[in-house]
Amino acid sequence: MEQLSQIFKKNRAEELPDDLWENFVLPINYQQYNLLKETKSVKVVGGRGTGKTMYLKYHAFSTQFSSKREQIPESALDVIGIYWKPDTHFVQLINENYIGKEWNSVFNTYVALSLLSKFSEFANTFLKSNYSDKTLKSNIENFIIPNILSSELSSHSLTLLELKKHVRGLLYKLQNWLHNPLKKFSIVLDAKATINYLVNELTDTNLLNSSSFHIFIDEFENFRGEQQKIINTWMKHGENPLLFSVAFKKHAIVSKETTGNETIQQRNDHRIIDLVDDIYANNESEFKILAAEIIANKIHNYSSTLVEFIDPKLISDQTMLNKRRSPAYKKEILNLVTTIFPQFTYEDISQQMLNDSILSDKIKKNIKQALKEKKSDININIYFDNNFSKETVVNSILLFRKTTKPQELANTFEEYKQGINNKKTIAYKEQVSNSIVGAILYIYSSFPKRICPIYAGFDRFCTMSKNNLRHLLELCYQSFIELENNSKNLEKIKNTLPIVKIDLQLKAAKFCSKQELDTISELGPYGQDLQKIAHRLGRIFYLKQKIRTQSQPENIHFSVETLSLQTLDPKVTELLYQAKLWNIIQEYDETTKDTENNLATKEYMLTPILAPYYKITMRKIHKIVFSISEFKTIFLENDDSYEKLYESFIHKWKIDEIFEDRTKDLGLFGEQY
Structure with a gap:
């Protein structure tokens, strides 16, 4: 049995199968963003690591007709999603400078062959699915590609199932030809006309007469500008039973032009769905629920006995969204992940700082220095109270502020401790709340070999990920690596709910942070x-x-x-x-x-x-x-x-204490090289 960390290691859609049923967690506000309900083209945008590919693949036939989906409704055939991601290197070679004016027909042929292969894959997936209509399955299995199309593909007779193997050979020939294009390629296809013809043949018969097809093209930004114009034209003029949609990185500069004089326009021709702003992070609490379910589901897949209340059959099923929206379910799921990834409150951290002789001495030295600069002889212990740890930490920075009068702060602090409510104590309480994180980080910044505890815990993992699911999974992966490396009994991890201690989470967070910085260069x-x-x-x-x-x-x-x-x-x-x-x-x-x-x-x-x-x-x-x-x-x-x-x-900024910049050559855990 593989270790738990390996379950979280796969954090890219490319590392997962096309069938995402029981793996893709539907966001709880999903219903208004169901691509299979769209009647016009869609542009799906999202930053690196936000799950664009996973989102498209969920709507494609591999997931919708998954063999793991026990009951597939008839409505699943209303709209059949086809996912396709181009070979980036290949499409870049298809340009006028390299192969002349024939680039357009070559590009169309490449897309047509690629999508024909996907239609063949659909037939194979459909036959293996739990869809109940055996007659329809038999008809799909025996569907013959019309002669007019098969002849264009240099074949006399092909079934839909056989089409993939034949097209694979043609794509192989096309790729070889492109590296030495001395003469015209033997096959020329118009992509939209070809796919439209096949779709009409499928829907005009009794096979799929009420179905339509929606093509989802990933990594649109990797197409050349002139190629994007062709796809935009398909999007602009798409209509039932064939639609085209695309996905690309947020902020990517992509063409809005078509092959004609028109441009593709939002609202009229397409809708934009921003995965982060519209779906995953509509608000912070929704992202935390999504993150919690992803973590819980992965742990359930590792060992169902560890997380019994999660049912993988529900997380990918839109009919179960209401159940997952219940307050009781949300509370249970959040309790689970906060148990696995516990965190210290700011009160906890402050108390630990006061109990730590080195950190405590730093706080006292700051108070003493501030009083000295203000020529105050008030005893530093007036501002230092173990029973009010957050306030003590914040006092050590408030005293440095020009507007802070030592005696006034001492009086306010005393009244605050006595529970007196007045304008000054209310304002002081707000100051503590607003300044505590900055004060904690300020104290810790003097000790580069220490990792501040504010980076541990499920909530803070979500904040550090900032709606980037890949970063979240990487934080979990590294945390479980640390847990396994520090465990004397790996069997125990398999049989009990894993709880990652805070110090291990901190090491994982520091590692992920350094790793991300290193990765940027690539x-x-x-x-x-x-x-x-x-x-x-x-x-x-x-x-x-x-x-x-x-x-x-x-x-x-x-x-x-x-x-x-x-x-x-x-x-x-x-x-x-x-x-x-x-x-x-x-x-x-x-x-x-x-x-x-x-x-x-x-x-x-x-x-x-x-x-x-x-x-x-x-x-x-x-x-x-x-x-x-x-x-x-x-x-x-x-x-x-x-x-x-x-x-x-x-x-x-008047950083006038002895300051040595330790960020130039920081090692993994703060050590200097």
């Missing part, structure tokens, strides 16, 4: 530039975390002082686009927005999975506002220019 043609930008931003946010007043705590996002994208260097604009495309930086709109390209009304957040590595917050609380010049230096200038900017921030 993302697209600008990977190394994006890695440098992420590291520069991370260092600046870490530096801001060293401000002892923490008057604007928790920085992981920024904005830029400019009114238009046109004022930015084109190279900077391109790098910003690439950072958004690869989900290294996440873009948000502010409340007010004057113009479409107004950066002053946009905010940008560094992906929070990097927070543990840089010892910064993973929450979007306070932002840094960069000037155009500062922004350009971070994104474009050489290391010497960046280091000068970095030094200027040290002076600007």
